[in-house]
Amino acid sequence: MELILDITLLSLLLVTAVYIAWTRDLFAAVMLAGIYGLLSASFFMSMGAVDVAFTEAAVGAGISPLLMLSTLAICGRAQRANPQRAILALISVTVVGLLLISATLEMPAFGSPDAPAHLHVAPRYLTDSMREIGIPNVVTSVLASYRAFDTLGEVVVIFTAGLGVLSLLGLQGETLPRQVQSPMAEPSHLVLRVVGKVLVPPIMLFALYVQFHGEYGPGGGFQAGVIFAVGFILYSLVFGLDAVERIVNRSLVQALAALGVLVYGTVGVLGIVSGRNYLDYSGLAGDSVTGQHLGIIAIELGVGITVAAVMMLVFFVFSAQLVRGRVVQHAS
Amino acid sequence: MIESAVSVLAAMMLGLGSFFMISGALGILRFPDFYSRMHAASMTDTLGTYLIIGGLMFTAGWGLPLFKLTLILVFIFFTSPTAGHALAKSAQLSELRLGGEQSGSAKPGAGGVHSDQHPDSRDLARADRV
Incomplete structure (x- = not known):
């Protein structure tokens, strides 16, 4: 039964991927990318990787189609035909695909018990996590304590992505005229306004739950940050960018994006100060398990702050660009 | 006695929900224009999802899963008609007749x-x- 489910999900993934590459309509491609995210989340779910499935559902099916849609709102939905570049892209995709396939030939069979993943450090994590870290969700203890340095890298990647978007779009024209509202901000969209207003607090509450429940169940900083940002993005979609910027200033969001990374790095340095390795939290409190608890909560908070701030920042910069484009269009 | 009645009820709701899901999917594929397709989509979203989550709630028993399913039901109760409304409204605004x-x-x-x-x-x- 599970095999049939896996085969169905994987073939749907393949069909979706081929159609994304095939279609000229970028709007359809974005929606299909969202479906792709949801399908891979279901696939991860059927593999038992609940945390990864949650992240994929929040990021792959949630916020990245949203950001791509806001890109399309700026750039238009039709793909420009360019045969030469298409041939070049096809060649490079084929070469990379062949390389990837040849790399998988070296890999051990799926689920094989003597794969390096099951022999190297994983048994130690699984057996010792409860004693050393003392939290029920082993995924979080691996991600936030044993492999905290990798996670620091991921947070820095997200922060760098935010910096990249900001340096491309964000630094110009801070004082733009603000007559053009979000199309949703008209009073006639009463249903959307009311439901949007009702939904924002539960979304925030759910984000906080995911953030602080990450030690006990699926969840953690990445998912919580995305959900928290979605609350603000929903508000700005319904009430316009101005209404959000009255609540959270753009420079505040920029500062928060850096603050999350700073919190993460500082917790690592505190590990050194307490006489251990970088990002070893055992010395943060008298008892080593309590120290691990404290450290994990602190770095998950850092991750959540950075992810939420960067997502909000990217969306705000994109919609400010959209508003600017409309202003230019109206003026000409 | 009551347990078997509850499980029969849950099975009926799950089956009926799946039927509405499948008929809605067929409707999206087969219906001729945007508005009737949207009817099929909203049907899937509301009736199918309510029935399936309701059936799951009967099987869940008292506990945290039941509470979470209730929250999901409330969330869909608000979002799904709103999504349908937004779709219809934007179609109307972009002069799709x-x-x-x-x-x-x-x-x-x-x-x-x-x-x-x-x-x-x-x-x-x-x-x-x-």
């Missing part, structure tokens, strides 16, 4: 038959120019 008003060849309700292009994709293309 029921098929066949603006071009002579397109008969109402016969979109899938006379050409391989769906009527509303042409309507959307027209609406983009407006």
Whole structure:
């Protein structure tokens, strides 16, 4: 039964991927990318990787189609035909695909018990996590304590992505005229306004739950940050960018994006100060398990702050660009 | 006695929910124009999802899963009709009419038959120019 489910999900993934590459309509491609995210989340779910499935559902099916849609709102939905570049892209995709396939030939069979993943450090994590870290969700203890340095890298990647978007779009024209509202901000969209207003607090509450429940169940900083940002993005979609910027200033969001990374790095340095390795939290409190608890909560908070701030920042910069484009269009 | 009644009820709700899901999916594929397809989609979203989550709630028993399912039900209760409303409203705003008003060849309700292009994709293309 599970095999049939896996085969169905994987073939749907393949069909979706081929159609994304095939279609000229970028709007359809974005929606299909969202479906792709949801399908891979279901696939991860059927593999038992609940945390990864949650992240994929929040990021792959949630916020990245949203950001791509806001890109399309700026750039238009039709793909420009360019045969030469298409041939070049096809060649490079084929070469990379062949390389990837040849790399998988070296890999051990799926689920094989003597794969390096099951022999190297994983048994130690699984057996010792409860004693050393003392939290029920082993995924979080691996991600936030044993492999905290990798996670620091991921947070820095997200922060760098935010910096990249900001340096491309964000630094110009801070004082733009603000007559053009979000199309949703008209009073006639009463249903959307009311439901949007009702939904924002539960979304925030759910984000906080995911953030602080990450030690006990699926969840953690990445998912919580995305959900928290979605609350603000929903508000700005319904009430316009101005209404959000009255609540959270753009420079505040920029500062928060850096603050999350700073919190993460500082917790690592505190590990050194307490006489251990970088990002070893055992010395943060008298008892080593309590120290691990404290450290994990602190770095998950850092991750959540950075992810939420960067997502909000990217969306705000994109919609400010959209508003600017409309202003230019109206003026000409 | 009560347990078997509850599980029969849950099975009925799950089966009926799956039936509505499948019929909604068929409707999205087969219905001729945007608004009737949207009817099929909203049907799937509301009735199918409510029945399936309701059936799951009967099987869940008292505990945290029941509470979480209730929250999901409340969330869908708010979001799904709103999504349908937003879709219909934006279609109306982009001047998407029921098929066949603006071009002579397109008969109402016969979109899938006379050409391989769906009527509303042409309507959307027209609406983009407006």
